[in-house]
Amino acid sequence: MRLYLFEHCSLCFRVRMAAALKRLHLQETVVLDDDSETMMSLVRKRRIPILVKDDGQPMLESMDMVAYIDGLGGRILTGLQRAEVSVWADSVIAKTAPLTMPRYPLLGLPEFGTIAAHDHCIVRKREKYGDFIELRAKSREQIGALMPELESLDRLIESPTAVNGELSVDDIRVLPLLRSAAVVKGLRFPQKVRNYFETMMSRIGYQPLSAI
Numbered sequence: 001m002r003l004y005l006f007e008h009c010s011l012c013f014r015v016r017m018a019a020a021l022k023r024l025h026l027q028e029t030v031v032l033d034d035d036s037e038t039m040m041s042l043v044r045k046r047r048i049p050i051l052v053k054d055d056g057q058p059m060l061e062s063m064d065m066v067a068y069i070d071g072l073g074g075r076i077l078t079g080l081q082r083a084e085v086s087v088w089a090d091s092v093i094a095k096t097a098p099l100t101m102p103r104y105p106l107l108g109l110p111e112f113g114t115i116a117a118h119d120h121c122i123v124r125k126r127e128k129y130g131d132f133i134e135l136r137a138k139s140r141e142q143i144g145a146l147m148p149e150l151e152s153l154d155r156l157i158e159s160p161t162a163v164n165g166e167l168s169v170d171d172i173r174v175l176p177l178l179r180s181a182a183v184v185k186g187l188r189f190p191q192k193v194r195n196y197f198e199t200m201m202s203r204i205g206y207q208p209l210s211a212i
Helices: 010-021 036-043 062-070 083-100 115-129 132-137 139-156 169-181 191-204
Strands: 002-005 027-030 050-052
Touching: 002 010, 002 036, 010 062, 010 169, 010 191, 036 050, 062 169, 083 139, 083 169, 115 132, 132 139, 139 169, 139 191, 169 191
Parallel strands: 002 027
Antiparallel strands: 002 050
């Protein structure tokens, strides 16, 4: 199977995480941010991630990919899910994105490997989030707004090895968001959140992205 991805993409990391937990090797292709042609040729729309299965059929929705991967052989995401964790994951994105989006193009990631791809990302995301320089200037304020959400997650975490005590789809929701948030220099995770993040990243064999 081959996964087409952006290195910074939290939805892509859901799929990578599921494969790593299953000890399943995925061939990975990082797509340049301005390479809409590759995406269109596969799924007729500009969308990432894209998982091309062994039979050549592409999949689009990240959670469908996770379920497909988990279904290969014995399932490991067998723990119960909690509504409050899902709600947390859905709500926190609005507070992390203004912090993370302006930083990704500064990290030297492969999806921004050409000047055209780099500029394409900035123009595309600026339309949604605003000027990146202005957003970075508001980092302290934005970190302050995010911290209560991280404290809420700290109270929800039951174990460093699984947010609900046993691996579940909730882990697939939470860890990629923490990986994204960790690019923000000066952001300090609460104790249980930090332990969970470090334990899970080590378990799946991934290093955090650089913080800036």
